[in-house]
Amino acid sequence: MEFLENSIADEKAPDVETTPKFEDLPIGMETSGMMSVHNLSYVITSGPPFRHVTKTVLRNVNGVFKNGINAIMGPTGAGKSTLLDLLSNRRDLRAARGKVLIDAEPLGDDFNLRTGFVAQEDIVMGTLTVRENILFAANLKMAVSSKEDKKKCVDEIVQSLGLERCENTRIGNELFQGVSGGERKRCCIGMELVTKPKFIFLDEPTTGLDSSTALSVISLLKDISTNHNSTIILSIHQPRYSIFKYFDLVHLLSCFGQSIYHGPAVEAVSYFARHEMVCDRRENPFDFFLDLIIANSKLGPWVFETDDLLTQNFDEKSKKEAKTCTQFDTKESKNLVHIFQQSQEFNNLSEELSVIEKLSTIEDKVSNNRDSFKSATNLLQQFRYLSQRSLTNVALSPRVVIIPTIVSFLLACVFGWLGRDWKFDLMGFENLYGALFFMVIQPVMGNFPAIEILLNGQKFFLHETAKGYYSAFPYLASKFLSELILLCGIPALVFSVFGYVILRLKRELIPFFVFVGVNELGSLAACSLIFFITASVGNYGMATAIIPGILVVMLLFSGLFLNLADLHSLFKVFEYLSIPKNMLSLQASFQLTNTQFCGIRNFTLPENQNSLIANKSQFSNFYGCETGEQRLESIGIGIESLERLNYFIILALFPILLFPLTYFILRVKSRRKL
Known part of the structure; x- marks a missing residue:
């Protein structure tokens, strides 16, 4: 962690909030969690009645997300938030095909109680204080705990997240000013930690924050994942390099919702370099990835014409687009989907998913709990x-x-x-x-x-x-x-x-x-x-x-x-x-x-x-x-x-x-x- 501490010290402004430490958080996750995605495709239908337009947002996405910070990255419209919603069971799975498993098991009825989700917009009651908002979450999600236990839990969360200075300050709304953006975001994270979640999902947690505050939030998430073996899955648009270094795993999506890389963040640059796409040492890696993805978008969605497994989830329009698009590398751009599907990283991922699937006892559809609802309190x-x-x-x-x-x-x-x-x-x-x-x-x-x-x-x-x-x-x-x-x-x-x-x-x-x-x-x-x-x-x-x-x-x-x-x-x-x-x-x-x-x-x-x-x-x-x-x-x-x-x-x-x-x-x- 020495290189992380040095990078934070070099880039941090003198007047920003200090990065809170998470060593003493009492609600950490005792067991590790693994979420796997098997050939996940997602189709949406929009438009006026009798003139519906069908669009395939995700195309056969595969991946395994383990302990640490797992970042879903890609350009605007690539399906980052859609994939995150599917993983967190917030999206209607009837339009999806494939499997989403947790430790080779289906999502249970109590999935919403065992996980935490922080939305892109900070949905927190502005008229309440930081402590009152966290206590509200504790009251409704810690059903069997006593009043003293809830208070102790809130106290320790406030201390661990570095919110002591503003714990009695109202969040604020359009009528009056309250806490800062970073404190608001940390309050939202604290509300999710009261249930000791195994998985924490965050939809673009750095949106609306300045660079230093965004770095502080990601550093906090890193402490949670490192010290308590939690699995954090987040979508992020265009992180700076100092933030990118905190990621353990990166899943890159193309403009058409296809996976072009899934693997360790530290190996992403070398992966593209092996395929003659070299990132300059002075360039932000994700800026480099984004340029490649945009250039690759000219090729359209790409599949193997003879591979029924990859085309079975497509609608007719998507199949037609896939079969008529250019399927070979060009001078201006390379087919990133083709390269990834032919790579050793994809083979290793496929083998791992195959082992996980053999342990699973569910059917192909990931919809056994689509209408489930459960609450912790009466x-x-x-x-x-x-x-x-x-x-x-x-x-x-x-x-x-x-x-x-x-x-x-x-x-x-x-x-x-x-x-x-x-x-x-x-x-x-x-x-x-x-x-x-x-x-x-x-x-x-x-x-x-x-x-x-x-x-x-x-x-x-x-x-x-x-x-x-x-x-x-x-x-x-x-x-x-x-x-x-x-x-x-x-x-x-x-x-x-x-x-x-x-x-x-x-x-x-x-x-x-x-x-x-x-x-x-x-x-x-x-x-x-x-x-x-x-x-x-x-x-x-x-x-x-x-x-x-x-x-x-x-x-x-x-x-x-x-x-x-x-x-x-x-x-x-x-x-x-x-x-x-x-x-x-x-x-x-x-x-x-x-x-x-x-x-x-x-x-x-x-x-x-x-x-x-x-x-x-x-x-x-x-x-x-x-x-x-x-x-x-x-x-x-x-x-x-x-x-x-x-x-x-x-x-x-x-x-x-x-x-x-x-x-x-x-x-x-x-x-x-x-």
Whole structure:
């Protein structure tokens, strides 16, 4: 290791973070691990419906990855991340052919618990501290450990990763600055180490880091692999030479997803030199490899035409491309795939894979656990820790609750003050009915924050469920009880209580509690609808385009703009499914009944107006009183107990049906591979 320490000292800037030591890490791997890849091919289908385009990303990749740092390298689009996803069981294996084995055994149901995966993007909760994020991972993945053991594990990880200085610093997000990029990356690595993983996968861990910080991260990974016999497999795009020297094994991919070298990193340069491709001593080896790969791409994907083993996994287009491409070396470039398949390194690899395959008892397909899912903790524990994290996020940003609540209070004052002078005449009925309409609209329209509640945590949900932290049900339950009630339920409650008082509605307990309860139920129904649509489309732009359109249709059939009694039977279904209509009908049936409204009815004056004034007996025909029940029935609102129950059931069916459907969608997403 002397040459590594000297190279780091020479190239390290004076103001960068110190490289942490890993000698005292208590969670090292006691046994070595070996992952083998046997003739792995992968095909994807993309494009619009009925015009799908099939593309072969990987073509018969073979390799054996052992203890140490194993680097998957290649140009952009070579399939590095795809291969890493397949090895880490994060990619849908139904489109793959071949085998992926661990110690000559298939991937088990608990594979996600026995391995660690660090994504290219640092998916870590920005509002929590470094220690809190690592402790969150420990709580959900160390099921049988006591609270003291978890705390001790976190303490030792923080110390071993050199995070003592920033352990109580928040990670940071787009709203406030937190730890540095290197500390964030090390925090992500620390979250994966709580389960003593045998294998650690990292997708381009140096992306977004400066050269010195990137060197610090790779040096840390080297300490993990050297001192604790772990197998680290990472994809990397274009490392500097000082980073390249840390790699134990290199797997090079061509532009077409074919292996052009698999072997020790220290022998890679000499391998190409033996085939008359000499790297200058002053040139970065990978820059040299990249130039060779780009030049080789002009030859297209290459196979032996007579070798069925290498062509059986190709689609028809790829076979045609392979058979028509140049299959011999040219003056400008050499066929790197051909050279590798004829080399001694490939023969040695084939022999090793053959021995491993004889020990294996699985079939050719690597899909026996494609739909498996396993978590270390039970649903109650998952709900507990998820709720704690959600409440912590809300507590750190109280304005997300305070501001909507203040706005709801002000709206209640405005709406209530404008309608508080209503009278018991026929015009007063219209005013009060319109005021009730606006009192039920705000709890419905005020639930748009539910879109962000679900979408802001989507990347955490997909990433953490893939690693076995939790399942979809406790996640949705924690979102509902910890965030949805605070961000949507409390503002609706404040609006209903103050609006009722200021509007001077019936001073009775039953109508008051019905008013508040109906508004809360309507708010819950709207939230369930918004959650369902948002989970279905999974996109903020699509959700904000669809949800307002649906709510506008519901408002149109709410009973204020159209007389529901005269509505055509074809449109009755829209009336029944309108959340504002059912809310308004319930509110009006309690607030506008047992009351008389007197005044001049709407009429058309006869041609001789003087005769109307002269004949006082005719004046009584235009003046009269109507009960609230009569007015409500005239506009199509039922007031009987059975009809009220029908309104309530329809409102209750929205959350009863849509929340389980939302759970089902999230469950499918959590189990669906990339």
